[in-house]
Amino acid sequence: MKSNKVTIRDLAKALGVSTTLVSFAMSDSPKKYRVSDEMIAKIRAKAKEMDYQPNNAARSLRSGKSNTIGVILSDISNRFFADITRCIEDQASQNGYTVLVGSTDEKPERLANLIKVFQNKGVDGLIIVPCEGAESSISELVASGFPLVLIDRSFDNINVSSVTLNNIKATSLAVNELVASGYRKIAFVSYKTSLTNILDREMGYRKAMRLNDLKEHICANEIDYSSINNELLSLLPKLIKQGTEALIFSTNRLAIEALIVIQSMGMTVPEDVAFIGFDGSETFAFNLYPKGITYIKQPIEQFGYEAFNLLVANIIAGGKTDIVNIELNPELVVKESSKKS
Amino acid sequence: MKSNKVTIRDLAKALGVSTTLVSFAMSDSPKKYRVSDEMIAKIRAKAKEMDYQPNNAARSLRSGKSNTIGVILSDISNRFFADITRCIEDQASQNGYTVLVGSTDEKPERLANLIKVFQNKGVDGLIIVPCEGAESSISELVASGFPLVLIDRSFDNINVSSVTLNNIKATSLAVNELVASGYRKIAFVSYKTSLTNILDREMGYRKAMRLNDLKEHICANEIDYSSINNELLSLLPKLIKQGTEALIFSTNRLAIEALIVIQSMGMTVPEDVAFIGFDGSETFAFNLYPKGITYIKQPIEQFGYEAFNLLVANIIAGGKTDIVNIELNPELVVKESSKKS
DNA sequence: CTTGTATGTTAAAACGATTTAGCTTAAATT
DNA sequence: AATTTAAGCTAAATCGTTTTAACATACAAG
Numbered sequence: 001m002k003s004n005k006v007t008i009r010d011l012a013k014a015l016g017v018s019t020t021l022v023s024f025a026m027s028d029s030p031k032k033y034r035v036s037d038e039m040i041a042k043i044r045a046k047a048k049e050m051d052y053q054p055n056n057a058a059r060s061l062r063s064g065k066s067n068t069i070g071v072i073l074s075d076i077s078n079r080f081f082a083d084i085t086r087c088i089e090d091q092a093s094q095n096g097y098t099v100l101v102g103s104t105d106e107k108p109e110r111l112a113n114l115i116k117v118f119q120n121k122g123v124d125g126l127i128i129v130p131c132e133g134a135e136s137s138i139s140e141l142v143a144s145g146f147p148l149v150l151i152d153r154s155f156d157n158i159n160v161s162s163v164t165l166n167n168i169k170a171t172s173l174a175v176n177e178l179v180a181s182g183y184r185k186i187a188f189v190s191y192k193t194s195l196t197n198i199l200d201r202e203m204g205y206r207k208a209m210r211l212n213d214l215k216e217h218i219c220a221n222e223i224d225y226s227s228i229n230n231e232l233l234s235l236l237p238k239l240i241k242q243g244t245e246a247l248i249f250s251t252n253r254l255a256i257e258a259l260i261v262i263q264s265m266g267m268t269v270p271e272d273v274a275f276i277g278f279d280g281s282e283t284f285a286f287n288l289y290p291k292g293i294t295y296i297k298q299p300i301e302q303f304g305y306e307a308f309n310l311l312v313a314n315i316i317a318g319g320k321t322d323i324v325n326i327e328l329n330p331e332l333v334v335k336e337s338s339k340k341s
Numbered sequence: 342m343k344s345n346k347v348t349i350r351d352l353a354k355a356l357g358v359s360t361t362l363v364s365f366a367m368s369d370s371p372k373k374y375r376v377s378d379e380m381i382a383k384i385r386a387k388a389k390e391m392d393y394q395p396n397n398a399a400r401s402l403r404s405g406k407s408n409t410i411g412v413i414l415s416d417i418s419n420r421f422f423a424d425i426t427r428c429i430e431d432q433a434s435q436n437g438y439t440v441l442v443g444s445t446d447e448k449p450e451r452l453a454n455l456i457k458v459f460q461n462k463g464v465d466g467l468i469i470v471p472c473e474g475a476e477s478s479i480s481e482l483v484a485s486g487f488p489l490v491l492i493d494r495s496f497d498n499i500n501v502s503s504v505t506l507n508n509i510k511a512t513s514l515a516v517n518e519l520v521a522s523g524y525r526k527i528a529f530v531s532y533k534t535s536l537t538n539i540l541d542r543e544m545g546y547r548k549a550m551r552l553n554d555l556k557e558h559i560c561a562n563e564i565d566y567s568s569i570n571n572e573l574l575s576l577l578p579k580l581i582k583q584g585t586e587a588l589i590f591s592t593n594r595l596a597i598e599a600l601i602v603i604q605s606m607g608m609t610v611p612e613d614v615a616f617i618g619f620d621g622s623e624t625f626a627f628n629l630y631p632k633g634i635t636y637i638k639q640p641i642e643q644f645g646y647e648a649f650n651l652l653v654a655n656i657i658a659g660g661k662t663d664i665v666n667i668e669l670n671p672e673l674v675v676k677e678s679s680k681k682s
Numbered sequence: 683c684t685t686g687t688a689t690g691t692t693a694a695a696a697c698g699a700t701t702t703a704g705c706t707t708a709a710a711t712t
Numbered sequence: 713a714a715t716t717t718a719a720g721c722t723a724a725a726t727c728g729t730t731t732t733a734a735c736a737t738a739c740a741a742g
Contacts, residue, residue, distance in 0.1 A: 058728035399698035
């Protein structure tokens with residue numbers, strides 16, 4: 001309770017100087033305030049000796065900066081986002097920032113609320129994984145000039161900095177790999193959504209299929225994300241019966257659930273059907289499958305790293321930097337599940 | 342940038358009253374300050390109209406409270422902790438708190454640093470998953486009277502509130518289940534550590550084995566957590582060759598890695614060896630194994646829920662509440678892997 | 683011998699809330 | 713009628729910093 005008793009005033013008194021000087025000396029650039037080197041040394045030494053810890057509330061009240069950023073994502077217990085958060089956290093702590101985290105559960109009203117709460121808390125900027133229906137909140141934020149970086153997903157009609165995967169390339173890679181292995185009847189399993197990243201994955205599939213002169217088969221409207229297991233149980237046998245030779249999935253969860261379903265049906269990969277998953281991490285789970293599973297790999301650490309740096313640049317520039325959209329490169333990790341048996 | 346322009350003074354001016362009155366009216370208990378009902382209504386209406394958002398830095402500077410709590414755990418990208426964090430987050434947002442999260446990577450010096458950083462940020466209390474070697478930091482914190490709740494792990498020699506699993510019961514359950522299934526040669530696979538929760542799991546195994554008049558076989562010193570896979574590759578065949586009929590694991594990671602190793606060796610569960618895992622979530626991965634896997638289930642949501650409530654009670658009482666140690670009940674989820682084949 | 687410039691330091695005003703003590707009136711008690 | 717009690721409100725101090733403007737002193741240039 002009585003943790004931070006030592007104030008700047010105590011330090012000043014102990015040294016017989018003004019609080020101003022202490023503040024100057026403790027700042028990042030004491031030279032700017034032309035404090036003498038000996039003074040800097042003297043004050044900093046005393047500060048260390050007395051274990052002086054600046055009061056953040058006071059600092060932030062006066063300066064309007066909090067050295068805190070907010071991270072708003074759909075669900076921290078989703079490993080993909082947890083991994084990204086972890087990277088942001090590391091970057092932040094290395095740069096003197098701390099991180100507030102909030103989950104929206106994909107609900108736009110919760111996003112709006114979190115934005116407000118975090119702004120109240122005085123965060124200097126926000127990193128957001130926007131959910132469906134978040135356009136209004138996001139564009140409002142953009143209009144206000146508040147430092148902001150979107151991650152994983154973006155909106156075509158909003159001009160805002162973002163870090164996303166090159167999703168088109170991701171699924172193109174997958175299609176081409178399957179084609180190279182000799183597959184023709186390749187289906188794309190996705191779900192009903194308006195999320196740009198998922199739609200881009202569909203675009204990538206479409207594009208690659210067309211370039212290969214193959215007929216597209218997209219299952220996107222037929223799946224409700226809340227009851228994946230049942231949906232897949234009826235969808236997958238139908239697909240396979242129709243002659244589908246290979247499956248590409250638009251998300252990690254879809255892929256894992258599908259693998260479980262395929263296994264429970266007594267079928268095997270790639271004998272009965274070839275298989276390419278989408279990595280939102282947790283790929284270790286694939287190791288429990290007897291055959292290696294080919295999957296599209298996202299550079300998870302880079303998401304966090306780039307987003308944080310972009311945001312900080314934005315903060316320092318006072319929200320006046322150019323809009324930057326970083327597209328990260330997917331990588332195809334090829335194992336047995338995409339090869340002709 | 343110009344987000345929060347409306348201050349309490351603007352409100353007061355607009356209404357022709359004092360800032361004091363506005364502050365009173367906006368507080369949680371305006372009656373305490375005997376503000377008239379009409380005034381409360383009038384002020385709050387105006388506040389809503391002008392979209393007044395109290396400046397948190399100012400509030401926290403003056404009051405010494407921040408309505409922020411810190412959560413320090415070993416790694417947010419570990420699903421068990423991510424799940425708990427998610428629960429704490431939900432509880433917090435329902436109660437007007439926000440959450441700062443930090444990962445220690447099991448390094449005591451990072452823990453010490455995070456405690457300092459978070460205290461600087463003015464958190465009202467801390468929820469900590471202590472790592473090995475954290476005794477000094479924790480006991481220092483306890484001595485200072487700072488509101489604190491440990492989670493998942495605790496220290497026998499430090500008197501501090503905590504929420505932990507009844508680990509002894511957990512492994513006892515597992516042993517008894519295997520014994521009931523007819524297994525006698527049951528080994529406990531753990532690793533070298535001084536963490537109380539892991540050691541308690543060992544104790545539970547010991548106790549149950551003794552009560553069943555069975556000979557203990559504990560593998561605890563032989564495993565280095567950084568190269569689990571290799572270690573297990575040499576350990577497991579040895580155990581099975583020695584006649585071990587069943588395996589109980591002390592952590593989720595150990596269990597999953599072991600299952601992968603067993604599978605890669607061409608052996609099956611429970612035919613070659615019976616198997617009981619330890620749940621730190623991610624149990625869905627078990628579903629990729631052809632046979633159902635028996636595991637010890639922890640009530641994850643409860644960890645977060647209880648810890649948060651304990652902490653808030655502690656904060657409200659100004660760090661003067663009684664020490665409370667909550668032990669949560671494990672549950673054994675019985676599937677095929679623990680049955681005689 | 684001014685004047686100008688750089689150097690090192692300080693006094694004092696913010697920042698936006700909370701909180702203490704006190705000031706009016708009106709109502710209740712004696 | 714005199715005195716206490718309560719209700720409703722306000723002035724002003726305060727929290728611990730940052731930041732602006734200004735004050736000395738020294739030293740160089742004209």
